[in-house]
Amino acid sequence: MMQQIYPVTAHPYAYELNKDFHFAAAHYIPSDQAGKCRYVHGHTYFANVTVAGDALDESGFLVNFADLKRLIHDRFDHTTLNDDEVFDDVDPHRFPTTEATARIIAExxxxxxxxxxxxxxxxxxxxxxxxxxxxxxxxxxxxxGAQR
Known part of the structure; x- marks a missing residue:
């Protein structure tokens, strides 16, 4: 089990839910500037997703933990990230860097x-x-706010 302290972000919501999970995945960064990371290699990624809101659903959940695991772990575990449709070998904002992967998980x-x-x-x-x-x-x- 991961027991980690994560950076905290201030927010105005009544509820904050955090889900930890890990997934093993390979990737490569399709850029000559990536050095050794240009070549296929793998990691065991550890992730924490923070969800906040003011209202609970009919089950008393802000969001079901199982849904978050299904969305991320089940999609990316034991895969090559570059093969997933959310990543791209042309647009640097869609290369499977740690930065872009974190943003894509949020999306x-x-x-x-x-x-x-x-x-x-x-x-x-x-x-x-x-x-x-x-x-x-x-x-x-x-x-x-624009997405609401």
């Missing part, structure tokens, strides 16, 4: 949250690629 989670009547928001994704390297992605509040 996938938010797309699911947008279908829920209680309107929760994905406010942070923490993604650790190696024991010494991680990224924190926080969607801009202006973007979150």
């Amino acid at each position: 996938l989670v938010q797309a699911h949250l947008d279908t829920l009547p209680q309107h929760p928001r994905c406010i942070q994704v923490y993604l650790r690629e190696t024991p010494s390297s991680y990224v924190v992605y926080r969607p801009r509040q202006a973007d979150a």
Whole structure:
């Protein structure tokens, strides 16, 4: 079990839910500037997704933990990230870097949250690629408000 302290982001919501999970995946960064990372290699990624909101659903959930696991772990575990349709070998914003992967996780989670009547928001994704390297992605509040 991961027991980690994550960076905290201030928000105005009554509820905050955090889901930890990990997935093993290979990737490569299609750029000559990526050095050794140009070549296929793998990581065990550790992720934390933070969802916040003011209302609970008919089951008393802000969002079901199992849904978050299905969205991310079940999609990416034991895959090559470059093969997934959300990544691209042409657009650098869609290369499977840790930064872009954290943002894409937030986008996938938010797309699911947008279908829920209680309107929760994905406010942070923490993604650790190696024991010494991680990224924190926080969607801009202006973007979150525009998506409502």
